[in-house]
Amino acid sequence: MAHRFSSVGAVRDGLDGVQYLADEGIAGVVYLADRLAKPVLVEGPAGTGKTQLAKSVAEMCGARLIRLQCYEGIDEAKALYEWNYKKQLLRIQAESQTWDEVSDDIFSEEFLLTRPLLEAIRASDPVVLLVDEVDRVEVETEALLLEILSDYQVSIPELGTIEATQIPLVFLTSNNTRELSEALKRRCLYLYIDYPDLQRERDIVLTKVPDISQSLADEVARIVRSVRQLELKKAPSVSETLDWARTLVLLGVEHVDAETAAETVHTLLKYRSDIEKALKEFSAGDARSSGLPH
Amino acid sequence: MTAQTAATGAGTAESPLLALLGGFIAELRRAGLPVSLTEHLDAMEAVRHIPLDDREAFKFALAATLVKHHAHWRAFETVFEVYFSLRGAEYEPGDGAWADDVDPSELLDPRSEGKGGGEPLSDEDLARLLFAALLRGDQAQLRAVAWRAVQRYAGMEPGRPVGGTYYLYRTLRNLALDDLLERLLETIEEEAERPLTPLEERLERDELESRIDQLRQEVEAEIRRRLVADRGAEAMARTLRKPLPEDVEFMHATREEMEALRKAIDPLTRKLAARLSRRRRHARRGVLDFRRTIRQSLSYGGVPAEPRFRYKRPAKPEIMVIADISGSVAAFARFTLHLVYAISSHFSKVRSFVFIDGLDEVTNLFETSEDITEAVHRVNTSADVVWVDGHSDYGHALGVFWDRYGASVGPKTTVMVLGDARNNYHASGSWVMRELHRKARRVFWLNPEPRSYWDTGDSIMSEYSTHCDGTFEVRTLRHLERFVEKTF
Numbered sequence: 001m002a003h004r005f006s007s008v009g010a011v012r013d014g015l016d017g018v019q020y021l022a023d024e025g026i027a028g029v030v031y032l033a034d035r036l037a038k039p040v041l042v043e044g045p046a047g048t049g050k051t052q053l054a055k056s057v058a059e060m061c062g063a064r065l066i067r068l069q070c071y072e073g074i075d076e077a078k079a080l081y082e083w084n085y086k087k088q089l090l091r092i093q094a095e096s097q098t099w100d101e102v103s104d105d106i107f108s109e110e111f112l113l114t115r116p117l118l119e120a121i122r123a124s125d126p127v128v129l130l131v132d133e134v135d136r137v138e139v140e141t142e143a144l145l146l147e148i149l150s151d152y153q154v155s156i157p158e159l160g161t162i163e164a165t166q167i168p169l170v171f172l173t174s175n176n177t178r179e180l181s182e183a184l185k186r187r188c189l190y191l192y193i194d195y196p197d198l199q200r201e202r203d204i205v206l207t208k209v210p211d212i213s214q215s216l217a218d219e220v221a222r223i224v225r226s227v228r229q230l231e232l233k234k235a236p237s238v239s240e241t242l243d244w245a246r247t248l249v250l251l252g253v254e255h256v257d258a259e260t261a262a263e264t265v266h267t268l269l270k271y272r273s274d275i276e277k278a279l280k281e282f283s284a285g286d287a288r289s290s291g292l293p294h
Numbered sequence: 295m296t297a298q299t300a301a302t303g304a305g306t307a308e309s310p311l312l313a314l315l316g317g318f319i320a321e322l323r324r325a326g327l328p329v330s331l332t333e334h335l336d337a338m339e340a341v342r343h344i345p346l347d348d349r350e351a352f353k354f355a356l357a358a359t360l361v362k363h364h365a366h367w368r369a370f371e372t373v374f375e376v377y378f379s380l381r382g383a384e385y386e387p388g389d390g391a392w393a394d395d396v397d398p399s400e401l402l403d404p405r406s407e408g409k410g411g412g413e414p415l416s417d418e419d420l421a422r423l424l425f426a427a428l429l430r431g432d433q434a435q436l437r438a439v440a441w442r443a444v445q446r447y448a449g450m451e452p453g454r455p456v457g458g459t460y461y462l463y464r465t466l467r468n469l470a471l472d473d474l475l476e477r478l479l480e481t482i483e484e485e486a487e488r489p490l491t492p493l494e495e496r497l498e499r500d501e502l503e504s505r506i507d508q509l510r511q512e513v514e515a516e517i518r519r520r521l522v523a524d525r526g527a528e529a530m531a532r533t534l535r536k537p538l539p540e541d542v543e544f545m546h547a548t549r550e551e552m553e554a555l556r557k558a559i560d561p562l563t564r565k566l567a568a569r570l571s572r573r574r575r576h577a578r579r580g581v582l583d584f585r586r587t588i589r590q591s592l593s594y595g596g597v598p599a600e601p602r603f604r605y606k607r608p609a610k611p612e613i614m615v616i617a618d619i620s621g622s623v624a625a626f627a628r629f630t631l632h633l634v635y636a637i638s639s640h641f642s643k644v645r646s647f648v649f650i651d652g653l654d655e656v657t658n659l660f661e662t663s664e665d666i667t668e669a670v671h672r673v674n675t676s677a678d679v680v681w682v683d684g685h686s687d688y689g690h691a692l693g694v695f696w697d698r699y700g701a702s703v704g705p706k707t708t709v710m711v712l713g714d715a716r717n718n719y720h721a722s723g724s725w726v727m728r729e730l731h732r733k734a735r736r737v738f739w740l741n742p743e744p745r746s747y748w749d750t751g752d753s754i755m756s757e758y759s760t761h762c763d764g765t766f767e768v769r770t771l772r773h774l775e776r777f778v779e780k781t782f
Contacts, residue, residue, distance in 0.1 A: 008344070008348070008351050024350045024351060024354060025350075025354040025357075025358075027351075028344070028350075028351045028354040028355055028358070029354060029355075029358045031343075031344075032340055032343060032344070032355055032358055032359075035340075035343040036336065036339055036340060036343070038336070040358075041362075043364060044364075138572075176364075176561055176564075177564055177565065177568055178564075178565050178568050178569070179565060182328070182330075185362040185363075186330055186332050186333060186362070187332075188362075189336075189358040189359060190357070190358055190359075190361060190362045190363075191358060192364045192367065198504075219497075222497045222500070222501065223493075223497060225500065226496060226497055226500045229500065231668075256493075257491060257493060258491060258492065258493045261493065281496070282492065282493050282496055283492055283493070
């Protein structure tokens with residue numbers, strides 16, 4: 001089988017090319033996923049670019065992204081395939097053939113509605129399959145995924161087993177609201193995307209926010225790092241960092257001081273207690289103690 | 295082992311690496327990580343695609359195939375460092391972590407030219423170099439200083455059965471890191487030629503702290519490399535083996551482990567809350583309600599078209615937590631309180647009391663504060679729990695509880711007592727437990743000590759446990775999780 005990537009470095013450069021700054025771990029796992037033909041389970045705090053990774057990989061490979069958004073109560077009919085019941089009814093009524101002929105006929109491909117998982121398997125063009133927020137489905141439903149993840153095939157009782165024509169890259173994301181089953185984890189490569197370190201966050205800000213100056217990006221990244229060290233209800237995510245940086249650029253801020261920080265911090269932190277805590281921490285020793293908006 | 299046989303088939307040329315990998319995985323399992331056979335095979339497949347000389351990529355490749363839980367990452371990293379930090383069996387000090395073209399002594403020498411070639415740096419020189427490296431954030435030089443410092447101060451002797459922490463302590467003491475941060479900040483302020491704003495100061499401080507932390511890690515890594523070279527990977531891994539966060543015992547946790555515990559508790563509570571609410575939803579459907587089904591059937595002319603069910607009404611218990619927060623059990627009490635409040639939406643009411651020898655209600659601390667962590671901290675500072683001498687006195691504390699709050703214990707109340715029942719030979723006051731048991735729905739006692747220690751020394755666990763509906767040994771987060779899941 002032809003491999004998509006020649007080396008870890010190539011993956012990283014490729015992702016760079018589509019404006020996704022991957023670190024060593026991310027690039028390495030994507031590379032391995034291709035070589036070992038295994039799905040990747042991506043975990044990490046919200047807003048660190050888990051979903052974006054799948055999108056960027058698709059863009060890099062010039063592949064179509066097929067996305068399955070998971071939710072509680074998702075079932076086979078929504079994830080794998082469904083028989084087109086109405087069409088089958090029409091077929092039965094339309095012609096007066098013998099029952100045997102009809103019954104064979106109505107369970108053919110023509111009446112099959114493909115859902116994301118089956119679609120990814122049957123695609124002949126390059127695809128990337130993204131199973132988003134897999135932790136939202138119940139443990140029992142997880143089993144739906146197992147066959148496709150390990151063997152890249154789907155068994156349909158009436159039709160037989162449909163095997164993949166090509167092995168797609170598969171990404172599963174999880175916000176870790178519950179422990180995924182061992183069976184699922186065993187079939188996947190595991191990637192934990194944490195908040196980026198200072199250097200990488202600054203680079204992300206520089207790439208994603210046009211017109212931001214080097215020094216401002218640096219300040220933003222450093223402040224965000226310090227904020228994350230506080231014990232907050234919800235630490236700022238990368239997307240919130242970007243929002244904040246964009247706000248600062250729009251306001252024409254060149255240099256962040258305590259006051260501008262206090263005025264714009266609500267783009268970064270979303271809980272009042274968090275905002276108060278951050279402002280208190282960063283203006284400690286400051287007699288004016290900042291006129292924060294409540 | 296099946297994995298090994300499969301491995302030899304994969305490529306005989308690589309077998310030393312695969313053997314090393316086998317030992318590595320065995321050690322991971324001994325450290326408590328659940329590594330399955332499939333994952334072992336995946337790892338062997340993975341290392342064929344990633345060159346060993348790219349250590350970072352190699353590490354991530356192994357992690358991706360072997361570590362499926364983020365909390366296990368640290369344990370993995372430690373074992374990895376031990377098994378793969380060397381390049382070959384012979385370790386030349388200073389050689390392990392360097393790229394081929396960088397020599398640590400070169401990095402240090404140019405700045406001490408006056409000394410002439412070969413002459414060692416003085417202690418002052420080293421301190422000065424360290425200062426400069428930290429100030430500028432020069433990674434290579436930081437590493438070089440760490441290397442030299444270990445060589446000079448750790449005083450490592452081959453074959454000495456001392457743990458790495460001893461050497462770490464000796465090295466760091468000689469580097470005098472304590473006032474370094476303040477001195478660095480002063481220098482930065484001088485260079486800026488104006489006083490720093492609090493925000494700037496805070497940012498600089500965080501930056502410097504992270505650099506000093508990095509130095510500490512470098513020193514640690516260097517010591518570990520030398521120890522591995524001296525004793526071999528397996529012996530070293532054994533001394534370094536640490537429990538996973540969910541297996542850390544509350545009573546014996548180091549500060550670092552506490553930190554890990556604190557990080558682990560939030561995902562745990564989220565998980566528990568999700569599981570509890572799911573269980574509640576699924577448990578709603580009950581048995582057929584015959585009377586109401588017949589009643590309903592009358593509107594269909596006697597045909598029972600619409601069956602009616604007797605829905606269970608899941609009890610929402612009222613919780614009263616009485617926690618000993620003295621000394622060694624304090625951490626345990628804090629984590630348990632944290633957990634109880636995090637899932638408090640599953641209870642109709644939660645009231646909490648803390649005691650040492652006096653007792654105080656702290657419910658309002660949790661109710662007025664949005665942030666559980668902060669509330670837990672405030673419990674320590676603002677609760678009035680000392681009566682005489684600040685040694686646990688269960689008898690007196692329980693007595694006070696009964697006098698003041700006994701009346702509000704009712705048939706819906708679940709009472710949870712947290713503590714080790716070490717009473718310092720005071721009166722037990724177990725009559726309170728008897729009364730509680732009579733009045734309350736359920737009484738549980740959570741003890742952070744292993745069961746075998748109960749009733750030894752001044753522990754009077756059995757006096758209390760006769761009046762409890764259940765006693766639980768809750769030494770780790772894992773135990774705590776199991777208790778909550780079983781009980782609520």
